[in-house]
Amino acid sequence: MKYRLVLYWLFTGLGCSVLFAQEHGVETITIADLRQHLEFLASEKMQGRGDGKPGLDSAARYLTTRIGDIGLIPVDENMDYIQDYTLYKNTYSRDKNKISISYRGHEQVIGNRDFYMIVPQNPESMHLKGEIVFAGYGIKSEENHYDDFENVNVKGKIVLIMDRAPTSEDGSSCLFEDIGCHSLQNLFYKYFQILMLQPKAILVVLDPKSGHSSLGDIDPSLPGMISTFYSYEAPSETDEDQTGEKMKVILIHRDIADKILEGTGYTLPGLQEMIDRELKPHSFPVRNKTISIDLEMSHDKIIMPNVAGLVRGSDPVLGNEVLVLMAHFDHIGTDSSGKIYRGADDNASGSVALLEMAKAFMQENHKPGRSILFLWVSGEEIGLFGSRYYTAHPLLPLNNTIAAINLDMVGRTKTPADTGIIMNDSVNVLGADTLGVIGGHQSRELLHIADSFARNCHIVPDYNYNDINHPQKLYYRSDHFSFVVHDIPVLFFSTGIHRDYHQLTDTPEKIDYERLEKVCRFVYLLSYSLADRKERIVVDHPYSTW
Numbered sequence: 315m316k317y318r319l320v321l322y323w324l325f326t327g328l329g330c331s332v333l334f335a336q337e338h339g340v341e342t343i344t345i346a347d348l349r350q351h352l353e354f355l356a357s358e359k360m361q362g363r364g365d366g367k368p369g370l371d372s373a374a375r376y377l378t379t380r381i382g383d384i385g386l387i388p389v390d391e392n393m394d395y396i397q398d399y400t401l402y403k404n405t406y407s408r409d410k411n412k413i414s415i416s417y418r419g420h421e422q423v424i425g426n427r428d429f430y431m432i433v434p435q436n437p438e439s440m441h442l443k444g445e446i447v448f449a450g451y452g453i454k455s456e457e458n459h460y461d462d463f464e465n466v467n468v469k470g471k472i473v474l475i476m477d478r479a480p481t482s483e484d485g486s487s488c489l490f491e492d493i494g495c496h497s498l499q500n501l502f503y504k505y506f507q508i509l510m511l512q513p514k515a516i517l518v519v520l521d522p523k524s525g526h527s528s529l530g531d532i533d534p535s536l537p538g539m540i541s542t543f544y545s546y547e548a549p550s551e552t553d554e555d556q557t558g559e560k561m562k563v564i565l566i567h568r569d570i571a572d573k574i575l576e577g578t579g580y581t582l583p584g585l586q587e588m589i590d591r592e593l594k595p596h597s598f599p600v601r602n603k604t605i606s607i608d609l610e611m612s613h614d615k616i617i618m619p620n621v622a623g624l625v626r627g628s629d630p631v632l633g634n635e636v637l638v639l640m641a642h643f644d645h646i647g648t649d650s651s652g653k654i655y656r657g658a659d660d661n662a663s664g665s666v667a668l669l670e671m672a673k674a675f676m677q678e679n680h681k682p683g684r685s686i687l688f689l690w691v692s693g694e695e696i697g698l699f700g701s702r703y704y705t706a707h708p709l710l711p712l713n714n715t716i717a718a719i720n721l722d723m724v725g726r727t728k729t730p731a732d733t734g735i736i737m738n739d740s741v742n743v744l745g746a747d748t749l750g751v752i753g754g755h756q757s758r759e760l761l762h763i764a765d766s767f768a769r770n771c772h773i774v775p776d777y778n779y780n781d782i783n784h785p786q787k788l789y790y791r792s793d794h795f796s797f798v799v800h801d802i803p804v805l806f807f808s809t810g811i812h813r814d815y816h817q818l819t820d821t822p823e824k825i826d827y828e829r830l831e832k833v834c835r836f837v838y839l840l841s842y843s844l845a846d847r848k849e850r851i852v853v854d855h856p857y858s859t860w
Contacts, residue, residue, distance in 0.1 A: 717757075
């Protein structure tokens with residue numbers, strides 16, 4: 315009785331007034347079960363749940379066993395809760411790759427390992443040659459009266475730029491004092507600015523003040539991650555460059571940049587110091603040198619699993635409509651030395667929340683009128699491949715899908731260490747009573763309902779990243795976006811990015827299980843309400859009209 319009084323106190327109010335219809339279901343969501351599931355999915359046995367790795371298949375088997383025990387209904391072709399799809403893993407052949415410089419008729423190989431194609435993704439083998447222009451940070455900013463391209467012609471050339479923007483002496487802060495400085499440092503902002511100038515390619519080097527010479531200096535796992543591209547389609551058998559006339563972006567090691575500048579009278583640290591001190595460009599063509607870049611690719615076919623199970627709606631008519639609850643269960647595997655990225659928050663937390671909600675719905679005394687599909691997708695970490703495949707090959711009709719709710723990183727609470735930048739993202743993990751909310755751009759009604767539920771369940775919704783133009787672009791970076799492009803309204807819940815994001819230290823003991831339980835119960839009650847309401851959610855601003 316005391317427990318039920320506590321529940322009543324926690325969940326009464328407008329948004330949670332449906333509690334008594336679902337009291338039994340809510341009670342089945344427990345910290346003990348969340349902890350048990352999470353400690354298994356984030357255990358060393360799962361080897362970081364890397365896409366295309368045995369650990370991911372093991373995680374999928376765990377999920378299918380659990381939802382089979384719960385009693386979810388399989389809706390896939392083989393009736394085993396698995397939706398398989400094929401990817402092609404395209405990896406740089408390091409022993410065949412090289413960068414060479416021709417200077418006054420003499421060719422010298424200056425690198426064969428630490429360079430990576432960033433754009434276009436999923437490239438075929440690529441062979442590139444051209445003259446070189448150094449263009450500072452690669453920034454054009456009218457607001458700051460600064461243009462690295464003002465006095466140089468880069469059309470048809472290969473442009474060498476530093477990452478970031480003019481920076482303080484210690485490299486910690488941008489010297490352009492305006493709200494756009496974060497955007498100016500963004501590589502994709504630079505890409506579209508430079509694209510109009512029609513160069514052949516951009517070579518990007520980490521600026522000297524960053525203290526890094528290569529990706530491996532930032533994180534040992536990054537070279538392996540960025541050396542691999544995935545695609546649904548089989549690669550072409552031809553040896554010719556299939557990237558066509560698209561402008562390439564290639565990240566190079568600092569040593570390669572030093573070799574390019576050798577003999578010019580300049581060094582990269584010296585050029586950065588001049589630019590930062592004067593806040594004026596120091597761009598110039600690198601005379602009498604051409605650079606050749608050869609990238610060879612190897613290709614492997616892999617089979618990937620999505621996991622799905624259905625709670626059948628109780629209404630004979632509304633039961634044909636479906637609410638999708640989803641989370642990705644993959645993570646980034648291991649680093650080059652075999653250390654395991656256990657991914658407790660990212661995203662074992664969202665995955666186990668779905669397990670507990672599935673159990674709660676199956677044990678509920680009265681099922682909602684609409685059906686609910688629980689969907690665990692893979693391939694999120696490598697490009698939203700699992701959710702994109704599902705929406706291209708849905709197990710249930712998309713035109714009967716009323717909304718999709720995505721849980722990604724919902725198990726952490728802000729600590730004193732959670733400040734600054736991690737993996738080029740601002741740390742934004744939230745306090746214990748606050749939950750990040752993204753969505754509502756296609757349906758104001760959906761966001762209003764979620765907001766009312768949150769506030770009446772003693773959760774403060776945080777909308778700081780609910781801007782489709784926010785520099786961190788979180789709106790586009792998780793699996794809900796695969797549904798957005800099909801005009802399905804979405805909600806994305808997260809407790810935010812912390813200092814352990816994509817680090818070896820994202821481990822189970824750092825999860826705030828009380829918070830995870832509260833988020834899980836809130837989303838359960840919200841989902842029940844959406845699935846049981848008489849009217850379908852109104853989509854008043856579909857993505858196809860944006």
